[in-house]
Amino acid sequence: MNPKKNLLKMKRLIYIAPLFLFSACADELDSTNKILTPTITSPAAFANVSGEVTVKTLVTPEDQFSSLELLLDGETVATLTENPASFAWQTDGLTDAHTILAIAKNKDGDSYQSEKVTVYIEEESEDNINPFVNITSPASFVTIDGDVTISATAHDDSGIERVIFYTNGDSLTELTSEPYTYVWDTNGLSGTYSITARAYDTSGNFAEAYPASVTVNPKDEFAPTVYIAQPANFDKVEGIVKIVASASDNKGVENVVFYIDSDSVGVDSEAPYEYSWDTNGLSGTFAISAKATDLSGNFSFAYPASVEIEEVIPYVQILSPAQFEILTGQASIVSQIEEIESVDSLRFFVDGVFTEIAFQNLETINYNTNLIPNGNHTFLVKVFAGEQVQNSQVVTVVIQN
Known part of the structure; x- marks a missing residue:
């Protein structure tokens, strides 16, 4: 045996063996990455459900996901291509226990099964209870004007579907979520108004709030x-x-x-x-x-x-007796006064001596001529405003008693 040849063969084996080992490991790793794990994330196992139930699924790893088949009690109800995915399951009319199963397929068409989830369906009891609703603002018997905020509270064990506001029976607005508030424009309105609200629950039951009576009195901002x-x-x-x-x-x-x-x-x-x-x-x-x-x-x-x-100077004239008129016994001195409104009194003088004063009948004074001797005498009248002489006139008369 040639030692050199044997050494060369051994070197070749040393280089080739790792290549076979790496290739085998890569095939095994590629196969492992294609394994899918489908999970039913909702509802939880052994949960009590009713009505419309949302079934949610998640498949990992996501990059190998192709589709998912959803089974209820062993029967396929949906094929889903989204991940994560959801499905609306109507349980109306169903009772007792039911199973949910998900089967996911990867891009090579291989199928992988989730764990079964068992749920229990509860029978829904009939809702005969009306909701509660109350007007919280404005208060009753207040006077309002301009933009007024109407507020109400409403609640129900099955949930509030909508609240409608009314004034004097006319609908103002319909609200489907809290807060139940509305800004009411009262400009151009006046008088008494009844504010109320009607609340509906999700079962169709309804109730009305006790009315709030208010007076709309527009603010007067106009001067006369x-x-x-x-x-x-x-x-x-x-x-x-x-x-x-x-x-x-x-x-x-x-x-x-x-x-x-x-x-x-x-x-x-x-x-x-x-x-x-x-x-x-x-x-x-x-x-x-x-x-x-x-x-x-x-x-x-x-x-x-x-x-x-203008300063008013009253004018006075003696109408009777005339100048040098002969008088006997009781005589009447008659005067005419212009601008009499400005005269307070008329005063009568005989021969310059004050004799009588008149405050009311200013134009006539009676005088007994027997009080003075026969002969010529002067009769003088003066008109006064307060204590101020305004005007005067004098006549000479002949007394023959």
Whole structure:
């Protein structure tokens, strides 16, 4: 035997053997990676279920997954190609125990079976209980305006399907999830409204909330309008002057206050809004204005009317007796007074001596001529405003008793 040849053969075997070993291991590893593990993740084993049951599955490894066959009580009900996957199982009409099984196939068509899951189906009892619903806002008997948030609470053991809000029987909105709130626009509305809510549960039972009665009273943001209707701007006035203001408001006028040069002089609460201004003893320029207040407390001022008061000097004339008239016994001195409104009193003098005063019947004074000797005498009348002499006139008479 040639030692060199034997050594060469041994070297070849040393190099070739690892190649066979690596190839065998690779085949075994590739086969292992294709093994699938299907799992039923829901429902749990031995769970009690009812109604529509969602069956969920998961297959690993995902890269080798091709499809999954779902079996209920040994019969195929679905073939699923998604992973993870779900299937809606209707259990209505079923009772007792049932099995769920999943069979997954890899890309080579090999099948792998999950563990069976046994579940128990409960019979659903009939729901005859109405839900509970209550209006939490606004409170009853409040006054509201603008945008108003209506809120309600509702609950039921089987769940709330929807809540409907109503005002005076008219539907406002329908809500299918919490919070049960709605913003009600009351602009343009007024009066009393009944707010309620109707709640429905998932079984079709319903109940209505006890109504909340509210009053919609729109906020008054408008001030009244007012102007001086009389006297006109730049008028010249005298004596007793009637001031007239015109005022109006969408809600109504509470009152009108009159002002002379910013001083309050009178108030009137009923139309026509008037004030009598005594200008006697006054002179110069004055500003007349008025403040109107509405029922909501809003107010506005009239643009001032500027007026001028001319000094009034009353004129007095003795009509009887005439100049140098002969008088006997009881005599009547009759006077005529112009601008009598500005006169407070009339005073009578005989020969310059004060004799009598009149406050009411200013134009007639009776005098007994027997009180003075016969002959010529002077009769004098003076008109007064307060203690100020405004005017006077004198006549000479002849007394013959």
